[in-house]
Amino acid sequence: MMIAIRRGCAPGLSLWLFACVVAAQTRDVLLDRVLAIVSGEVITLSDVRAATTLGLVTPRAGGDPTARALSTLIERQLMLGEANRYAAPDPPSGAVERRLEEVRQHVSSTGDVEVTLRRTGMTAGRLRDFIRDDLRVDSYLDQRFGGAAQPTEEEVAAYYRAHQSQFAQEGLARFEQASALARDRLRDERRQVLVADWLERLRRRADIRELYLPSSS
């Protein structure tokens, strides 16, 4: 966009803008706030910031990024509540360490880990707990939906036939070549459907208060 600036006005405009910047720096900043309460557990803006900055959640595509990350955290809290209810076991410490290392690598690609943790309001202890709980939820989902999502040979064959062209593009022209991948994809798809249906029921049942509106700050 072209901006027409009359001769001699540029320095004045620059000074005015500079003043605006200074004024902006003295304005108040929203440090944190409550975004949602899920069965009594508070999810804050800093939780959303931390989860997205540290790559702890993978929000769905489209729409307001905070709303999307918040929705993912709400679902995580619902699943965690169920995992706690059924006393899902703690994961092996090695698994927690591996995941922690992944997070560190994710963060170190964009900046210093400690600084990022500090800025997002996350502490090392909470990060470890967060990862541990994520792994507990994963194992709970595997236990609950793993068996139900397992396809039969006939279903794998049908899936392959329905996606034959796609497999062919991936260089897996014959069923024998593609069967393992087809099985995995079909199982994952089914599991996603089962989990989504379960989450929908959990959402209806749970006490969820969302305070965040995409336009609010």
Add this chain to the structure above:
Amino acid sequence: MRTARRRAACAILSWALAAARVSAQALPVGQTVAAIAIDLDGRAIDDPALLKLIDTRVGQPLAPSDARESIVHLMGLGRFEDVRVRALDDERGLTVRYELRSLRTVKAIEFKGHLGLSERELRDAVLARFGSSPPAGRAADIALVLRDVLGQRGFRQASVTPQQVPDEARGGGPVLVVEVDSGARTLVGRIDVQGTIARETLLDELDLRTGEPYDASALFQRVERYSRKLKSGGHSRATLELLPRPSDDGQAVDLAIRADRGPVVRVEFQGDAVPRAVRDELVPIEREGSADQDLLEDSKRRLERYLRFQGYRDPRVSFSSRLDDNQLTIVFDVHRGPRVRVGSVPVSGNQSLLLAELEPSILVRSGDPFVDAQLDATKRALEDQYQRLGFSDIRVTIGTSAGASGGTESGKAAATQQVDVRIAIEERIRTTVGRIAFDRNDAVPDSVLREVMGLRPGVPFYRPQLKVDVENVLLQYRNRGYQLAAVDAGPVFSDDRRTVDITFLIREGPQIFVDHVLIVGNARTSTETIERQLMVKSGQPLSLTAVLESRRRLAALGLFRRVEITELQHGTETNRDILVTVEEAPVTSIGVGGGVEGGEVLRRTTEDPGRASEHFELAPRGFFEIGRRNLWGKNRSVNLYTRVSVRQQSDVLLPEGQTKRGLGFREYRVLGTFREPDVFGTNIDALVTGALEQAVRSSFNFSRRSARVELAERVTPRVSVIGRYSFDRTRLFEEQFNAGDRLLIDRLFPQVRLSSVAGSLLRDTRDDALDPSSGMLVGVDGQIAARAIGGEVGFTKTFLQGFTYRRLPGRRRIIFAAGARLGLAGGFPRDVVRLDADEHPVAGPDGRPIVDVVEDVPASERFFAGGDTTVRGFVLDRLGAPETIDLDGFPRGGNALMILNAEIRMPVWRDIGAVGFIDAGNVFARVDDFDLGEIRGAVGFGLRYRSPVGPIRVDLGFALDRRQIGGKPERLPVLHISIGQAF
């Protein structure tokens, strides 16, 4: 040149915009906090209690994690709807402002528009989900719930619009106005019926017609009811499936119903007989209205197990079914096989224990039915007995061999066999505990841990005790905040296995401290009152026992319907917030009740003047109670209790020769109490009582006005110490004693003023005060009344009582209860000048006034026995040594009392139980007269009905040595009807 200027201006503009964008987003992390402010609903407040919950500190670098933790603390209070934290950076430095928005609750809900359902139904739906005061912020959720309820009831197109309207007239929270447009009600569309039940029958039963309003909730209830009806009618396999589907136009719901009546299910037994009651219990096909395969398999297993316990060693039960003319007959074929009894039970290998010492562990006995399970139980019991003595490698082998045949049971086909049971014990090495050591116990010293050990050097090594000790050590850590502590115990045996060294390896983990104690839910109760009961304190290690004890103490206050103590983990791993949530009980309680008491009472009648006779009388009674607790939020309470009984009046011969007789409010009690807990900051509760009462005894009635101050301290959860001062004025009237038999004190003081101090020590370990099944109650009570403190007479009185309750071994809940009571009293001597009818001193032969020495105890304070709570073979108060009963049989009471009770309480059927009892006791005129040889006994039996208000009791007692009293034999038997156990 112009172009260059333009470029420069653009560069400046770009920089400025970028800087502005960055500055708006940047958080001043690490910048020193200059001030902290709290805004509540837009107003600045200065609340130290809230400030305590904020982790951000002045003078420290700003950390977003502190802000987040503070939000969690503040939201944990449950008082706020929203919390935001802002950082304001200006010339004064960085101010962190916490903006709190109060949780506003809806003051009232109003419904408008076309509701579709009744307002009450909608209101109940909101109440069930959100409680009576829903938060104003949940208006949208309330609308969702209402839409769902309306949809369920057939209003599938309903619209619900909530709107909050400030209630300016009355102040407080807003009124939630819910505008409802239920829309047209969905109708029942097409109904497809499949299955074996005729369409018309089914639709009639379900009250279902096409074109009628569709109400899913009601319809599913009717389906459920009809399904139960079919099953209770013998169609245990009936199925009813209902599938609703919205019609294409959305105006109706089409229903597909699959209804199969299934065959009538009958159960038959063939083969060997099984008692009817046992069959009904073990094969619950009719009771459960089900005949699925799992239930049949379970029934088969239960029957076989039952038969094995009867001594049939190898029973076989099978079931089959046959379908004839829509009748499914399930046939259980029972083959008991030969019945086996235990023959001889020789025991060998026991060197350290005598056979007599082993007897309690040997559960198979010669002549008993042979039950395999008893062999395993015996093996376990014997091994445990030896292991307790240190024989940790004990080996018990139980073998069986066929014994002599026992012949044929009378009238039964099965022969009885005998099996000899051989018990071989291999004791092996006895191990004692050698050294006990603790490793890595930095936080708790050895000496403390040794204190909680059951195992000690030199004692027999008992492996189960080791597990208990591990738990005890763990508890020590848990009570010091080491919630993640783990303890492993590794016993290391010596080469000869005679000693074992035990090392407790401890992984302490982090010590967890209480960060903040958040108390929520107390609207009326002061926070201090709650804090006083809490054993968990901010800054202290989080103790498991302290949490449990805090919950118990809060519940014991009686102020709350519900008490929850939960941990909130946040921030660092070593800190927890403790959230104490209370739900307050209503402050005003009102109780109304009634009942009836029945028993034999002694009365004079005009038919036989001068004589008394016993009658069975029922006395209806009612009570009204109103109390208000938690006065001024300090757990103080006031209570007013009133009770009145309607009783028969003794015959009164009127001057004109007529007899006055009838019912009247002969007994009443009005009792007002004020309770002040924790007086002067101590653990002592004070109780001030004022009472006005009139009561009927066998030989006199009395009215009393009294005032009492009582101080009670619960020394431990089971032990209480009570001290009291009481002042009362008691007037006797309608005395039935013969004039000549009246004690001097009763003649001198028909109305007596008493001032006394008393003390009690009570230990109560009963599991239930109304109907205990275990525990003990032991009490000692001492009282001194004296003229020096304002009374007219003085006496001392001691009362000792002890009751014990035990559940007897066995599957049935049979309770043995026993009790003993001993009362001793004595009056202080007092000289009283004898007066004539005109209240002039009576002079003796020497001309000086006659002085009598009074040392009796007033009638209202003397002991009486006989009746439904003492010795049940006797009419109320009619038990006593001859000196305590006048010529006509009216009891005068005495200064010494002993009562002994023993009772077996057993369940009979559902809430009905039976008891058998033996009571004994007597009343003696003076303590010196006390004679154990004069104790009189009674036996009897009774029935109990366990009602919601306590056991309703009917007892029939029989005196063992009937005597003549007042020229008549004592009544036999004596009937008592009452509420509550006898003791």
